Amino acid sequence: MCKKLFAAAAAVLSIALISPAHAEDDVRIALVVKALGIGFFEAANEGAQEAAEELGNVEIIYTGPTTTTAEGQIEVISSLIAQRVDAIAVSANDQDALVPILKRAQQRGIEVISWDSGVAPEGRTVHLNPSSNELIGRMNVKLAADALEAKGVNAGQMAILSATPTSTNQNIWIEEMENALPEFSQLELVDTVYGDDLADKSYREAVALMRNHPNLDVIVAPTTVGILAAAQAVSDEDRIGEVYVTGLGLPSELAGHVESGAIHNFAIWNPIDLGYAATMIAYNLVQGDVSEDYVEMGRMGLAELDDDGNAAMSDPFVYDASNVADFADIF
Amino acid sequence: MMSAILKNRERFLALVIVVLVLAVGFITPDFLSFTSLVGTFNDTSILMILAMGQMLVILTRCIDLSVAANVALTGMAVGMINAAFPGVPIPLLMLFALVMGAVLGAINGFFVWIVGVPAIVVTLGTMSIYRGSVFLLSDGAWVNAHQMSESFIDLPRQVVLGLPMMSWIAIAIVALLFFASRHWRSGRDFFTAGGDPTAAFYTGVNVGKVQFKAFVVSGTLAGLCGYLWVSRFAVAYVDVANGFELQVVAACVIGGISIMGGIGTVIGCALGALFLGVINNALPVIGVSPFWQMAISGAVIIIAVIANSSAERREGRIILRSAVTARGAQKVEAA
Numbered sequence: 001m002c003k004k005l006f007a008a009a010a011a012v013l014s015i016a017l018i019s020p021a022h023a024e025d026d027v028r029i030a031l032v033v034k035a036l037g038i039g040f041f042e043a044a045n046e047g048a049q050e051a052a053e054e055l056g057n058v059e060i061i062y063t064g065p066t067t068t069t070a071e072g073q074i075e076v077i078s079s080l081i082a083q084r085v086d087a088i089a090v091s092a093n094d095q096d097a098l099v100p101i102l103k104r105a106q107q108r109g110i111e112v113i114s115w116d117s118g119v120a121p122e123g124r125t126v127h128l129n130p131s132s133n134e135l136i137g138r139m140n141v142k143l144a145a146d147a148l149e150a151k152g153v154n155a156g157q158m159a160i161l162s163a164t165p166t167s168t169n170q171n172i173w174i175e176e177m178e179n180a181l182p183e184f185s186q187l188e189l190v191d192t193v194y195g196d197d198l199a200d201k202s203y204r205e206a207v208a209l210m211r212n213h214p215n216l217d218v219i220v221a222p223t224t225v226g227i228l229a230a231a232q233a234v235s236d237e238d239r240i241g242e243v244y245v246t247g248l249g250l251p252s253e254l255a256g257h258v259e260s261g262a263i264h265n266f267a268i269w270n271p272i273d274l275g276y277a278a279t280m281i282a283y284n285l286v287q288g289d290v291s292e293d294y295v296e297m298g299r300m301g302l303a304e305l306d307d308d309g310n311a312a313m314s315d316p317f318v319y320d321a322s323n324v325a326d327f328a329d330i331f
Numbered sequence: 332m333m334s335a336i337l338k339n340r341e342r343f344l345a346l347v348i349v350v351l352v353l354a355v356g357f358i359t360p361d362f363l364s365f366t367s368l369v370g371t372f373n374d375t376s377i378l379m380i381l382a383m384g385q386m387l388v389i390l391t392r393c394i395d396l397s398v399a400a401n402v403a404l405t406g407m408a409v410g411m412i413n414a415a416f417p418g419v420p421i422p423l424l425m426l427f428a429l430v431m432g433a434v435l436g437a438i439n440g441f442f443v444w445i446v447g448v449p450a451i452v453v454t455l456g457t458m459s460i461y462r463g464s465v466f467l468l469s470d471g472a473w474v475n476a477h478q479m480s481e482s483f484i485d486l487p488r489q490v491v492l493g494l495p496m497m498s499w500i501a502i503a504i505v506a507l508l509f510f511a512s513r514h515w516r517s518g519r520d521f522f523t524a525g526g527d528p529t530a531a532f533y534t535g536v537n538v539g540k541v542q543f544k545a546f547v548v549s550g551t552l553a554g555l556c557g558y559l560w561v562s563r564f565a566v567a568y569v570d571v572a573n574g575f576e577l578q579v580v581a582a583c584v585i586g587g588i589s590i591m592g593g594i595g596t597v598i599g600c601a602l603g604a605l606f607l608g609v610i611n612n613a614l615p616v617i618g619v620s621p622f623w624q625m626a627i628s629g630a631v632i633i634i635a636v637i638a639n640s641s642a643e644r645r646e647g648r649i650i651l652r653s654a655v656t657a658r659g660a661q662k663v664e665a666a
Contacts, residue, residue, distance in 0.1 A: 165621045165622065194621040197570075198570075198573065199560075199564040199566065199572075200374075200377075200560075200572070200575075203564060204611060205615045207370065209615075211361050211362070211367065211616055212359065212616060212618065214361075225568075225570075228475075228566050229564060232476070232565050232566075252473070252475060253473055253475045253566070254475075256475060256476030256477030256478075257476060259477065328477075
């Protein structure tokens with residue numbers, strides 16, 4: 001009896017040793033990033049690990065080249081194909097250059113999605129955008145409304161400080177902001193100016209906004225250089241508490257201005273959520289758990305897919321005094 | 332005669348600036364408030380300091396396109412030092428910025444003087460090298476406000492006798508160069524070397540060495556501005572002062588510094604910078620469309636260049652005319 005048990009155990013053990021380790025039931029998802037050592041992607045990996053823990057039978061392979069090149073990513077992806085991973089979720093350094101190698105991966109039965117920075121539709125099934133233009137536009141207006149609330153006024157004036165007047169994404173966001181404005185009747189858009197993403201010009205434009213509109217309450221800058229310059233201008237002009245700055249920026253860059261009070265809150269996509277959602281989507285694709293129109297993202301809800309497989313994760317994530325310090329260390 | 336024309340030009344520029352300020356004040360009275368005028372001048376300080384260095388370089392028939400990249404590189408270095416060692420006193424950091432800027436300028440000067448490469452080629456190259464070095468130095472990361480020490484950010488903002496420290500630094504540098512250009516031999520050498528290199532050689536002025544000196548001064552001032560810029564905007568990143576070299580050259584040209592070298596004054600150059608500064612600050616206030624802003628800045632530069640060349644031509648004509656009349660008189664005598 002004892003011998004039999006031992007033999008059985010030995011047999012099981014030897015099978016386990018011969019066959020690739022627990023590959024039978026574990027889903028192996030490779031998270032390929034633009035380059036290793038970037039805080040944003042390290043945070044995305046954190047989110048992916050969270051998803052793996054939640055799902056239980058998922059192994060995350062976090063990898064990427066050392067420099068942000070398409071060549072480096074192609075090398076990494078070929079080795080992943082050789083390792084026969086179940087899914088690849090990539091933030092691409094080049095939307096076209098990765099298509100051939102990713103097509104090969106798909107032919108070998110590997111599910112491919114892109115996230116953050118997309119791959120052309122031929123190379124992947126789903127692309128997960130951190131957000132959509134519409135959501136970003138709305139969020140910026142909502143942030144302005146939040147600033148009014150922080151200031152304790154019922155109605156007020158806002159102005160937009162953009163990058164260059166020819167910047168495509170900026171112009172789309174401004175348009176979406178204008179579309180969202182009617183829902184926020186307390187806000188009046190008084191001016192839109194352009195700082196060309198130059199610190200000195202953005203600073204001057206911000207100062208001029210405050211001069212021209214003495215009752216201005218909020219400056220919305222959906223650009224990192226602009227939001228920084230405007231916040232600095234507000235503190236230099238001694239208008240902290242009277243004029244709030246908000247928009248899109250990185251926690252590490254804005255932590256100081258949140259502390260000074262020039263910025264009440266601001267938004268940018270949350271890389272942890274992004275890594276989490278990308279992992280969830282990859283997992284559901286491997287399980288065949290996907291329809292034409294949507295795919296599940298766990299705690300992030302449903303991702304609606306358009307005809308090209310593009311999805312938007314969520315509203316940009318809002319940062320304020322309560323959480324900016326934690327995220328400042330990440331990205 | 333020449334100095335009379337140039338003096339006129341300075342008076343003319345000063346008049347234009349006053350009229351411009353008043354006109355903008357007419358549209359938005361707030362522009363004429365003391366704080367606003369001080370703000371405008373303070374905003375122009377960095378441009379003015381850089382234009383002083385560029386002036387010396389242009390006087391010697393060279394051009395320094397690497398100033399803005401120098402600003403970015405020194406600014407990043409100073410910012411990173413401050414972030415890593417907040418205890419380093421600011422005067423020491425400023426000294427470091429000056430020395431580092433001087434070294435970067437000396438590299439330009441070396442290639443122009445010793446190797447004999449045209450300045451525009453050398454500085455076009457170093458412009459990219461310095462800008463690229465900012466990335467190599469920082470790995471693309473930004474140095475942000477909360478990483479900088481309070482004294483690092485506060486120094487240029489300290490108000491002394493109604494003006495921020497940064498404005499005083501600019502005024503001091505303009506005053507120093509004004510004095511040097513009139514009373515120091517080494518100051519006048521810049522005019523001699525650029526005005527007529529052959530004549531300069533025969534009067535014992537080493538043109539190459541003077542050009543080297545001009546680049547070192549330009550670099551030193553750029554280094555100083557590196558600190559001022561990063562401190563003023565409380566952020567250091569790769570694209571700091573991107574394209575700013577063109578504004579600096581434009582300030583010199585508007586200020587009456589001849590691109591052909593040898594002609595110009597410190598006051599004219601300072602006024603040229605101030606003029607651009609007023610335009611930069613006035614256009615957003617009166618709400619001119621961004622596309623018009625570019626067109627206006629461009630038009631002003633072209634008008635200034637035309638004014639410069641006609642000023643120079645007039646001077647040429649006068650010499651010729653007197654020579655012609657002299658020769659004519661001889662002919663008459665001969666006849």
